[in-house]
Amino acid sequence: MNQKEWLVLEKRVTGWIKEAGERLKQSLSAPLEVSCKSAHNDLVTNMDKEIEKFLVGKIKEYYPGHKIVSEEGFGDAPDSTDGILWYLDPIDGTINFVMQQRFFAISIGVYENGSGRAAFIYDVMVDELFHCLAGNGAYRNDVRLAPLKKVEVEDALIDLSATWIKPNRRIDQDVLTEIVRRCSGTRAYGSASIELAYVAAGLIDAYFTMRLSPWDFGAGLILIHEVGGVATRADGTAIDTLSRTSILAAGPALHEEIAQHIGRQVAAGKYLNEPD
Amino acid sequence: MNQKEWLVLEKRVTGWIKEAGERLKQSLSAPLEVSCKSAHNDLVTNMDKEIEKFLVGKIKEYYPGHKIVSEEGFGDAPDSTDGILWYLDPIDGTINFVMQQRFFAISIGVYENGSGRAAFIYDVMVDELFHCLAGNGAYRNDVRLAPLKKVEVEDALIDLSATWIKPNRRIDQDVLTEIVRRCSGTRAYGSASIELAYVAAGLIDAYFTMRLSPWDFGAGLILIHEVGGVATRADGTAIDTLSRTSILAAGPALHEEIAQHIGRQVAAGKYLNEPD
Numbered sequence: 428m429n430q431k432e433w434l435v436l437e438k439r440v441t442g443w444i445k446e447a448g449e450r451l452k453q454s455l456s457a458p459l460e461v462s463c464k465s466a467h468n469d470l471v472t473n474m475d476k477e478i479e480k481f482l483v484g485k486i487k488e489y490y491p492g493h494k495i496v497s498e499e500g501f502g503d504a505p506d507s508t509d510g511i512l513w514y515l516d517p518i519d520g521t522i523n524f525v526m527q528q529r530f531f532a533i534s535i536g537v538y539e540n541g542s543g544r545a546a547f548i549y550d551v552m553v554d555e556l557f558h559c560l561a562g563n564g565a566y567r568n569d570v571r572l573a574p575l576k577k578v579e580v581e582d583a584l585i586d587l588s589a590t591w592i593k594p595n596r597r598i599d600q601d602v603l604t605e606i607v608r609r610c611s612g613t614r615a616y617g618s619a620s621i622e623l624a625y626v627a628a629g630l631i632d633a634y635f636t637m638r639l640s641p642w643d644f645g646a647g648l649i650l651i652h653e654v655g656g657v658a659t660r661a662d663g664t665a666i667d668t669l670s671r672t673s674i675l676a677a678g679p680a681l682h683e684e685i686a687q688h689i690g691r692q693v694a695a696g697k698y699l700n701e702p703d
Numbered sequence: 704m705n706q707k708e709w710l711v712l713e714k715r716v717t718g719w720i721k722e723a724g725e726r727l728k729q730s731l732s733a734p735l736e737v738s739c740k741s742a743h744n745d746l747v748t749n750m751d752k753e754i755e756k757f758l759v760g761k762i763k764e765y766y767p768g769h770k771i772v773s774e775e776g777f778g779d780a781p782d783s784t785d786g787i788l789w790y791l792d793p794i795d796g797t798i799n800f801v802m803q804q805r806f807f808a809i810s811i812g813v814y815e816n817g818s819g820r821a822a823f824i825y826d827v828m829v830d831e832l833f834h835c836l837a838g839n840g841a842y843r844n845d846v847r848l849a850p851l852k853k854v855e856v857e858d859a860l861i862d863l864s865a866t867w868i869k870p871n872r873r874i875d876q877d878v879l880t881e882i883v884r885r886c887s888g889t890r891a892y893g894s895a896s897i898e899l900a901y902v903a904a905g906l907i908d909a910y911f912t913m914r915l916s917p918w919d920f921g922a923g924l925i926l927i928h929e930v931g932g933v934a935t936r937a938d939g940t941a942i943d944t945l946s947r948t949s950i951l952a953a954g955p956a957l958h959e960e961i962a963q964h965i966g967r968q969v970a971a972g973k974y975l976n977e978p979d
Contacts, residue, residue, distance in 0.1 A: 522888055526860060527906040553829065584802060589889040592865055593880050604869050612798055613865040615891045630803040 428511070433544060433560050436490075436537065440547050441556065443485045444533050447478050448551040451518070455528050474524075475499050478517035478533065486513055496669070498642045508541035508668060514645020520618030528552065534620035536645030538668065543649030548624045557624035557650055565627055565653040572628050574655040575678035580606060583632035583681055586614045586622045590637075597637035597673070598661065599697035602689055623647025626676050627654045633677035633685060637661060638702045640671050647676070657682040661689055661699055671702040704787070709821060709836050712766075712813065716823050717832065719761045720809050723754050724827040727794070731804050750800070751775050754793035754809065762789055772945070774918045784817035784944060790921020795824075796894030804828065810896035812921030814944065819925030824900045833900035833926055841903055841929040848904050850931040851954035856882060859908035859957055862890045862898045866913075873913035873949070874937065875973035878965055899923025902952050903930045909953035909961060913937060914978045916947050923952070933958040937965055937975055947978035 428436070454474050479499040486495055490511070495502035497515040505512060513535065518524050520531035529552040537545040546565075548557040557572075559565035565572040585606065592607060594600050607613060614631055616622055619639055625631045627650035644658075645668065651658045660666055661673035663686040675686060693699050704712070730750050755775040762771055766787070771778035773791040781788060789811065794800050796807035805828040813821040822841075824833040833848075835841035841848040861882065868883060870876050883889060890907055892898055895915055901907045903926035920934075921944065927934045936942055937949035939962040951961060969975050 522860065527901075529906070584798065584893075587865070589863070589865060589868055589883045593868060593883050607865045607869050612893055613891055614893055615889055617860075617888055617890055625803075630805070 444549045475518050496641050512538045514642050516642040519620040523617050532620045534646045546646040546649035548620045548646050559653045565650050577680045578632045580609045583610045584612050585610045585633045586631045587635040597700050602692040602697050619643040637673045651676050720825045751794050772917050788814045790918050792918040795896040799893050808896045810922045822922040822925035824896045824922050835929045841926050853956045854908045856885045859886045860888050861886045861909045862907045863911040873976050878968040878973050895919045913949045927952050
C-alpha cells in the first residue's frame with residue numbers, strides 16, 4: 428500500500444478501535460454485578476469473541492486481500508509473512524478485564540511483508556491510544572512520544588511477571604536475579620500490549636517475558652521500534668512474528684546490558700527455553 | 704470526636720486532598736520537560752514537601768490538638784497512639800510520580816486512640832478517591848465497595864514486589880514461592896496505598912510487603928478493615944501503627960491460608976525479619 432493508503436488505514440482503525448472500546452465499556456456496566464465465576468468467564472469469552480468478530484469483519488470488508496493473526500479463531504492462521512498481515516487481540520489482559528475492569532487493551536498491529544507498518548494499542552478504560560505509522564513517529568493520543576533515553580540498570584523500572592524469577596520450565600529462576608536486585612524497581616500490570624506501550628512511552632524501561640503470542644506483541648513491537656527501542660527474544664536473537672516467543676524490550680543500551688547478562692548466565696549453564 | 708464531627712472532617716479532608724491533587728497535576732505540566740535526574744529528584748522533593756506542608760497546615764489549623772505522623776518531617780513523630788493521630792503521605796509512589804506521572808496517591812488515615820476512624824487514598828491522575836469513615840462503608844468515589852469475597856489462592860491476583868521473592872534481608876526468597884506458583888497471577892504497581900486500596904476494592908486479592916512505613920499504610924489498613932479484610936504482619940501478628948512493618952492484607956480466608964503457609968515455612972527454618 429502507498430503512504431496515503433496507510434494514512435487512510437490509520438484513520439479507519441482508530442475509528443473501529445474506539446467503537447470496539449465503547450462496546451467493551453458498555454459491557455462492563457451491567458455484568459459488574461455478576462458474582463458467579465462461570466458467568467464472569469462467559470462474559471469474557473463472549474466479549475473477546477464479539478470484539479474480534481467485529482474487528483475481523485471490518486478488516487475483511489475494507490481489506491479483503493489481507494490476512495489476520497488473531498486470538499479467538501476468526502482470523503486466518505497464515506503460515507508466511509508475505510503480503511499484509513494484521514495481528515489482532517480483542518482483549519489483551521483478560522484477567523484484568525474480569526477482575527479489575529481496567530488495565531486491558533485492544534491491540535492491532537499491521538505488517539507488510541514482515542515489516543511493521545501500523546500499530547494501535549488502546550487502553551480502553553483510560554481512553555489512551557498508543558499508535559504509530561512506522562516512520563511517522565509514535566503517539567500517546569495526540570502527544571508524540573520521545574525517543575527512548577539511555578537508562579542504567581540501577582535507574583530502570585523493569586516489568587516482568589514473578590513467574591520468570593521463580594521455578595518454571597522456560598528460564599532458570601536465577602538468570603534475572605542480579606538484574607532484579609540492581610534495578611530501581613519492578614512492575615507488573617498483566618497486559619503485555621500495555622506493558623510494551625509503556626516501554627515505548629518511557630513509563631517503564633524494560634519489559635521481559637518468556638511466553639507471548641503474536642497477537643499480544645504484534646502492535647507493541649512496532650511502537651518499540653518507532654521510538655528507537657529494541658525487542659528481541661530473551662537470548663537476543665530475532666523474534667519470529669508468527670510464533671510464540673520470549674521477549675526482551677528496552678532502549679538499546681539497557682537491552683544490550685540485560686541481553687548480555689542473560690547470555691553470560693546461559694553460557695554458565697543456566698537454562699533458557701523458547702516456548703513450544 | 705462525635706459522629707457529626709467525623710462527617711465534617713471527612714468533608715474537609717476531601718476538599719483538601721482534591722486541592723492538593725490539583726496542585727500535583729499542575730506541577731507535572733511544565734517539569735515533564737526536565738530530563739536531568741537531579742532536577743527530577745528536586746521536583747519530587749519540592750512537591751512532597753509542598754503538599755505535606757499544605758496538608759499539615761490545614762490539619763494544624765482545624766485540629767490543633769491532633770498529632771501527625773508524616774513522611775517529610777513537618778509532622779510530630781508521636782510516640783503513643785493516644786488521642787487523634789493523622790497518618791499522612793503527600794505522594795505515595797514517588798518513583799511513579801517522577802517516571803510515569805501516574806500511579807501515585809495522597810494517603811491520609813486518621814486514628815482515635817489507636818482505632819482507625821477515617822481513610823482517604825486519592826489516586827490523583829485518575830481522580831479516584833478511596834475513602835471511608837469506619838462503620839459507614841468504604842467507597843471508591845461515590846460507589847460503595849462490596850465486602851471482600853472468599854477467594855482461593857488459585858484464583859487470586861497477588862500484589863508483591865519481586866524483591867521479596869529474590870535474595871533479601873527480610874524474608875527467605877523461598878517462603879512465598881509456592882504461593883506465587885499457585886496463584887492466578889502477580890501484580891506490582893509501586894504505590895502501597897493504591898495497592899491496599901485495590902485489595903479493599905477487590906481489584907487484587909492480596910498485598911504483601913516486608914517493609915512499609917506508618918504513613919504508607921495508615922489509611923489503607925482502615926479501608927481493608929471496613930470491607931471485612933484482614934491486615935497483619937507477615938507472621939500473622941498485629942501491626943504496630945507507629946513502626947515500620949511487614950504487611951499481609953487480604954480477605955480473611957485468603958489471608959489465613961497465606962499466613963499459615965508463611966508460618967509453616969518459618970517453622971521449617973526459613974527466616975522472616977521485621978524491619979528495624
